[in-house]
Amino acid sequence: MRFLGLIFFILSANVAGFAQNFELGSLPQATMSINIKDVTFNSNIQSRNIFFQQDDFDYSYDLTDFTFTCSKKIMGQYTILGGYMFRIEQSNLTHRFLQQISRNKRLNRGKVGLRFRVDQTFGNEPFEFRARFRLAFEQPLAGNVLNDRELYLKYSFENIHGFSNGLYDLDLRFLYFLGYRINDGNRIEFGVDYRLDKFTYSDLNQTLWLAVNYYYAFE
Numbered sequence: 001m002r003f004l005g006l007i008f009f010i011l012s013a014n015v016a017g018f019a020q021n022f023e024l025g026s027l028p029q030a031t032m033s034i035n036i037k038d039v040t041f042n043s044n045i046q047s048r049n050i051f052f053q054q055d056d057f058d059y060s061y062d063l064t065d066f067t068f069t070c071s072k073k074i075m076g077q078y079t080i081l082g083g084y085m086f087r088i089e090q091s092n093l094t095h096r097f098l099q100q101i102s103r104n105k106r107l108n109r110g111k112v113g114l115r116f117r118v119d120q121t122f123g124n125e126p127f128e129f130r131a132r133f134r135l136a137f138e139q140p141l142a143g144n145v146l147n148d149r150e151l152y153l154k155y156s157f158e159n160i161h162g163f164s165n166g167l168y169d170l171d172l173r174f175l176y177f178l179g180y181r182i183n184d185g186n187r188i189e190f191g192v193d194y195r196l197d198k199f200t201y202s203d204l205n206q207t208l209w210l211a212v213n214y215y216y217a218f219e
Contacts, residue, residue: 024052025062027193027209033185034218042069042083048209063089069098078103087123094123110139110146113156128164136175152179154189170199177213185217 029046048062069083079102087094098119105112115134121127136156140146153176160171177191193209 021203021205022052022054023050023205023207025050025207025209027211028213029211030214030216032216032218038072040071042071043067044069063087071100077105085119092124094121094125096121109144110137110152112137126165128162130160130162132158132160134158138179146181148181148183150181152181153177154179154191169197171195171197172199175211177211179213185215185219187213187215189213189215 026049027046029044031042031044033040033042035041044067045064046067047064050060050062051057053060065085065087067083067085069081071079071081073079079100081098081100081102083098083100085096085098087096096119098117100115100117102113102115104114113134113136115132115136117132117134119130119132121130134156135158136154138146138152138154141151141153143150146152155176156174158173158175160173162169162171172195174194175191177189179187179189181187189212191211191213193211195205195207195209197205197207
């Protein structure tokens with residue numbers, strides 16, 4: 001688990017010297033879910049707001065994503081998921097379909113999750129296909145098992161391979177969150193979402209999102 005933090009520190013320090021573009025903003029999101037006959041339905045809303053870009057502090061609203069998914073456990077340990085997202089960015093509307101398989105495994109303290117996702121994006125921009133791989137850890141701050149009214153850490157690393165118009169691009173994402181479990185279906189998290197994109201181009205982008213996540217599961 002400490003290995004992810006070390007990767008984040010080393011890569012940030014090295015990239016900072018040559019990255020040309022930097023943004024700082026907020027990334028609040030809320031997710032609601034309900035389980036019906038062993039199928040979980042999720043709805044998520046996420047917005048992006050920019051506070052700092054290059055050398056200027058200037059607030060601007062960026063975009064809002066609305067995502068709807070359904071998932072089901074198979075073979076006792078895997079979860080398959082399918083969904084649809086639409087994005088409102090100024091006057092433009094973007095559509096995205098996504099498919100995913102994931103697995104969580106309990107550790108002596110906390111759990112580790114593996115996720116593979118593909119998505120297809122289309123709209124005003126050229127069609128893009130992406131393949132995404134994520135490794136995530138969740139660790140309670142007290143004890144070996146997370147209980148109600150307890151704090152926990154959650155951190156992850158994700159690499160995203162994008163293909164559009166015959167071109168390839170690589171994005172890297174590092175997330176580090178402090179969470180609080182209110183009860184079994186009610187959580188809130190605060191943290192940072194650090195992203196590097198346009199890795200295969202000369203104008204590498206860095207974005208640091210200050211994120212707030214809220215999860216609520218209906219009984």
